[in-house]
Amino acid sequence: MNWLGIAAMLYKINVRAGMQYRLNFILSTLLAALVTVSEFLGLVVLLSVFGAIRGWSVWEIGYLYGVLMTAKFLYRAFGSAINNFEPYLVNGTLDQLLLRPMPLLLAVITSRTRMVGGELLQSLTVLVACIWHLLAQGKVTWLVVPETLLIVCTGTVIMFAAGLVTAACGFWITRTEDLSVLTDNATTTACQLPLSLFPQWLRTVLLAVIPFGFINYVPAMHIVRGEWGIWTLGATAGVAGAALLVALGVWSIGVTKYQSTGS
């Protein structure tokens, strides 16, 4: 069995293990969906009261939100351990994974699985509804579908890369939870809206340092707004690939600095 086969098997085991506590499983799935809906409600209320913001219509902003959150939940589905890596370092759990006869990163990723069905359903519903309206308004063509699929994939890679660098920082600083508030939560909150709303320095951070702007805003400037050229899709894929390579590099260096904290 190759690594992918082993990873798939471990993923299935995690899913089954998670479903052992039935009440907890059902509740967490329902509540996760409710959480995302209620989080989205704040943005919906704002947009329903004021309509367009700086020339971006409700449906265009909804598209930004849909792409971003779909990428986020796809990342969380298989990268849950990376996203919540601090306990592995603080509790010394990583020691056990180091003993497994498989690449460490794969061992970490397959050590934990999060069910994201409810959240994905919400983000996809928003995304599909917005694409539908934009099609009906004639603002986009059916080309929007493959282009959106592409940027959801590249967006997931960018999210994973940012999460991996944050997790790898833990090899030096151990505590990464607050750092991830900065690199994940704050950036995700900002990118739910057009970057043009923000001051130049924040835009630069979101494009050049933590490139979440490439998850939705940059490609949307071509796909939805038609203001920038098709080069944005190539640039998006390039940024995603580069971010992944950098993240894997940082992770590799970080692993060599690991000092067990277990007792």
Place this chain on the structure above:
Amino acid sequence: MVIWVLARSMYESRLQYSASHAVRTVASIIFGLIYVSIWQGIGAERELGSYGTAGMVSYIAFNQVILWVTFTNHGLGLEERVRTGQIALDLVRPLHLFAFAASREAGSIAYNALFTALPLYVVYTLSFGLPIPQQPAVWLWTCAALAMGAYTAICIAYAIGVTALWTVESRWFSLLNYSVNFTLSGFLIPLEWMPGWLQTIAKASPYPIFNYVPTRLYLGKAGPDSLLVPILWCLALTLLCIAASAAVRRKVEVQGG
């Protein structure tokens, strides 16, 4: 006295992670900046009622400052205590479980107020021109509202924490609480601008005490009469927590061995 010792011990334990906390404060400043930018964008194109753009910037900035006064740890840490069996020892202490958990959290909130809310207040006052009230009464009513907001947050977190005895994991209730709070507290948009049905829900919930009530008091847009409903919520939630504690005593079972 015991309550004071518990609060102080939690406060001192939080002091151990100052570097990590500094990162969180920076993140919080950026969060506030994001929300302020949204309103500056909206205000650039239209009037913003009695608030005006500058008023809305102050509203959002002050909300971000006081967010940390009502921010509680997930379930007051009770989920972990249920999982490890520690809850059984907590219940035999000569101190009510609610008083025990609430005192510890009060120490954590005091830490948040000093090391996050205060720096944010200074930064936003300097960068966004957050107004500083001159009348002592405004400060008094705002502080009273914040104290009630913190107590309400502790009560809700306690009620969430004890559900771990029935559901094994109560983290999702906390996340739901935070996200509902985000909308119904008036954090992002004042209640009077919400659609009618949402206003009704918000006003029937305890959430406005977290942001809407103290911020309007601070900005001089409301008087002390706006504290009447929060007082009733504090009383009701105290009774709920006492009732929940009684249920916990009947339900508790020690896991592990």
